[in-house]
Amino acid sequence: MGAIVLEVTGLKKVYESTGKEAVGDLSFRLDAGELVCVVGPSGCGKTTLLRCVAGLLAPTAGTVRLAGVPVTGPPDDMAVVFQEYGRSLFPWMSVRRNVELPLKEKGIPRARRATLVSTALAAVGLADVAGSYPWQLSGGMQQRVAIARAMAYEPSVLLMDEPFAAVDAQTRAELEDLILRVLPGLGTTTLFITHDIDEAIYLGDRVIVLSASPTVVLDDVKVDLPSERDQLATRALPRFAELRGHVYARIQRAKDGPENAR
Numbered sequence: 001m002g003a004i005v006l007e008v009t010g011l012k013k014v015y016e017s018t019g020k021e022a023v024g025d026l027s028f029r030l031d032a033g034e035l036v037c038v039v040g041p042s043g044c045g046k047t048t049l050l051r052c053v054a055g056l057l058a059p060t061a062g063t064v065r066l067a068g069v070p071v072t073g074p075p076d077d078m079a080v081v082f083q084e085y086g087r088s089l090f091p092w093m094s095v096r097r098n099v100e101l102p103l104k105e106k107g108i109p110r111a112r113r114a115t116l117v118s119t120a121l122a123a124v125g126l127a128d129v130a131g132s133y134p135w136q137l138s139g140g141m142q143q144r145v146a147i148a149r150a151m152a153y154e155p156s157v158l159l160m161d162e163p164f165a166a167v168d169a170q171t172r173a174e175l176e177d178l179i180l181r182v183l184p185g186l187g188t189t190t191l192f193i194t195h196d197i198d199e200a201i202y203l204g205d206r207v208i209v210l211s212a213s214p215t216v217v218l219d220d221v222k223v224d225l226p227s228e229r230d231q232l233a234t235r236a237l238p239r240f241a242e243l244r245g246h247v248y249a250r251i252q253r254a255k256d257g258p259e260n261a262r
């Protein structure tokens with residue numbers, strides 16, 4: 001494996017307004033180029049974790065390091081794809097402009113921007129709707145625009161917060177395969193949050209299982225399936241079923257809280 005790209009150490013988050021301890025004590029690391037999925041019971045602090053990693057929320061204790069540098073605000077070389085595609089795209093900007101905007105802010109020259117935008121839109125199969133507006137597209141297409149925007153940005157780390165939770169099952173499978181197809185070529189390190197155990201195993205090199213809140217890491221499961229994944233063949237493998245059973249059992253126990261889950 002490559003160098004450690006993302007390192008979370010002793011992360012704790014207490015929301016001061018309510019006194020709620022959303023994240024208890026989390027530590028894990030991601031190596032260069034890995035796609036690591038995070039699963040856990042509902043309300044266990046997955047989104048809180050992602051916001052702390054993204055530098056959008058200050059942790060109460062602990063650190064997040066990106067290539068060894070502590071994260072104290074949104075890092076330049078990180079991109080985030082949220083679940084709510086409807087709210088993450090600007091409705092008054094064309095698809096092309098939406099994808100281009102962060103590249104402008106990054107200071108990338110016009111010609112290079114045009115190449116990056118065209119390449120990303122072609123990779124997600126949206127080259128022919130570059131001039132359309134987000135509200136003219138289906139939900140799945142809008143989420144593909146958000147993925148293209150993240151890809152074009154060429155981040156060293158990509159964070160995805162239940163990005164496919166709001167699309168139908170068929171679109172979801174297509175978007176999962178899109179991720180598997182495009183990310184390896186970018187060399188991006190990805191933290192992918194999902195509540196779907198099958199999705200976590202299908203996509204991940206590893207699956208990190210979180211306990212109920214206050215959250216700790218219960219398990220860090222290596223997904224030892226062939227790296228070439230296929231919606232039907234991979235999910236039919238006996239090893240896939242074993243991994244699913246293992247993670248499922250972990251989460252069931254995790255619902256009882258960290259002290260009962262080990």
Ligand SMILES: Nc1ncnc2c1ncn2[C@@H]1O[C@H](COP(=O)(O)OP(=O)(O)OP(=O)(O)O)[C@@H](O)[C@H]1O
Pocket residue numbers: 015017018020021022041042043044045046047048049195213
């Ligand atoms: N801004 C906030 N202020 C106070 N409490 C919050 C805030 N955001 C989240 N919480 C609480 O922190 C806990 C963790 O919430 P979070 O959204 O991080 O969990 P989650 O695992 O992403 O949830 P889900 O699986 O339902 O998406 C919950 O009890 C939630 O109510």
